[in-house]
Amino acid sequence: MPALAEELRRHPPGGMPALRQRARQATAAELAMVPWLAVLSAEERAQVVSHLQVADAALGEIICKVGRPANFWFGVIDGLLKMSNDSSESTSITFTGVPPGAWFGEGTLLKHEVYRYNIEVLRKSVVAGLPAATFDWLLERSIPFNRYVMDQLNERLGQFIAARQIDRLGDPDTRVARSLAALFHPVLYPGVGELLRITQQELAYLVGLSRQRVNVALHALQRARLIRIEYGGLRVLDLAGLRIFSAPRE
Numbered sequence: 611m612p613a614l615a616e617e618l619r620r621h622p623p624g625g626m627p628a629l630r631q632r633a634r635q636a637t638a639a640e641l642a643m644v645p646w647l648a649v650l651s652a653e654e655r656a657q658v659v660s661h662l663q664v665a666d667a668a669l670g671e672i673i674c675k676v677g678r679p680a681n682f683w684f685g686v687i688d689g690l691l692k693m694s695n696d697s698s699e700s701t702s703i704t705f706t707g708v709p710p711g712a713w714f715g716e717g718t719l720l721k722h723e724v725y726r727y728n729i730e731v732l733r734k735s736v737v738a739g740l741p742a743a744t745f746d747w748l749l750e751r752s753i754p755f756n757r758y759v760m761d762q763l764n765e766r767l768g769q770f771i772a773a774r775q776i777d778r779l780g781d782p783d784t785r786v787a788r789s790l791a792a793l794f795h796p797v798l799y800p801g802v803g804e805l806l807r808i809t810q811q812e813l814a815y816l817v818g819l820s821r822q823r824v825n826v827a828l829h830a831l832q833r834a835r836l837i838r839i840e841y842g843g844l845r846v847l848d849l850a851g852l853r854i855f856s857a858p859r860e
Contacts, residue, residue, distance in 0.1 A: 629671065629737070633663040636687075636738060640664055643687045644738065645711060645800045649754035661744045667731045674715065674729040680722075682739035685713040686801070689735020690808060692816055693727050706769065707732075707793050707816040709808075711801020716759050717766075719745055732812050765797045782819055786827035787836065787855035789817045794846050807843040831855070 636659070641647060644662070647655055664687060667673060673684060676696040691708035705727060708714060718725055719742055731737075748755045769792060790813075794802055810828065814821040828844070831837045836852050838845045846852065 629665050629667060629673065632665045633739070634665065636662055636664045640687050640736065640738070643711065643801055644685060646713070646755065646758045649758050650748070650752060654748060654752055654755070658740065658744060658748070662738060662740050664736055664738045667735045667737045669731055669733055671731045672728055673731065673737060674725045674727065676726060676728055677724050679724050680715055680718040681742050682715070683713060683719055683742070683745045684715055684729070685738040685740075686710050687736040687738050689737075690732045690812060691729050691735060691737075692732055693729055695727060704816055704818060707789075707808075707812075709793055709799050709802050709806060711799045713762065716745075716762055720759075732815060733809075761797065765795065769795065769798065781856070782823050783827040783830045784856050785819070786813070786817055786824055787831055787852050789813075790831075790837065790844065790846070791849060791852035791855075794849055794852070805840065805843050805845045809842075 636644075641659065641662075647658065650658060667689070673691060674680070686708055688710055690710075691712075693705040693708060693714070695703045695705070708729065714729070715725070749759070772788065772792060790806075793799065793806055793808075793816075794804075810824050811821045813828075814824045817824060819827075828837065828839055831852070832839055834851070834855070836846070836848045836855060838847055
């Protein structure tokens, strides 16, 4: 990554107002990217839409920070974020990428705790936030919304179990395949579809490999007809195959 871009990733431009100060009402197109709105009644939807806000987040901004109280339920309308630990106290660890359609932090909100992870913007993104009070209001009155949140928690548990397994994989090709499969999760990330807008450098950040090694792995997966490398992103051709891919031993 160019030196300037790396510097911006670590230190967002000074003088920029806080994310909440840049918040605005969501447009109709942005609301269409919020998957759980479909399970709400007309009254609940109207209440949510009046409180839901979106903001344009810049490269390197921290959306959630370790130790800060959770005041919003966040979602990604467009762009790419990453969830990681607090690298100031230990080795930097990326837990997962957060692509379009993802909503996160419900576990922290349910427990009324502070964040135990950082959420950082990997590229210019549009982030949505639902106030904690509105989130609690929905939990108290909407059974379909409760089911949606329960499904989120269940799928995320499976995702993090898989992430622990990926961390132990020694083969880079297999590691990239399984990590990509996680980013195409249809329940957690319904906004991705079959095409994930991601650069090889961004994927390298998420997987914990060099961009050059990720490039080699992606071409191996393309030869196996599991993905197709396209301009500006990756198209999945065989999601089930990605999930079980193991690089052949030499």
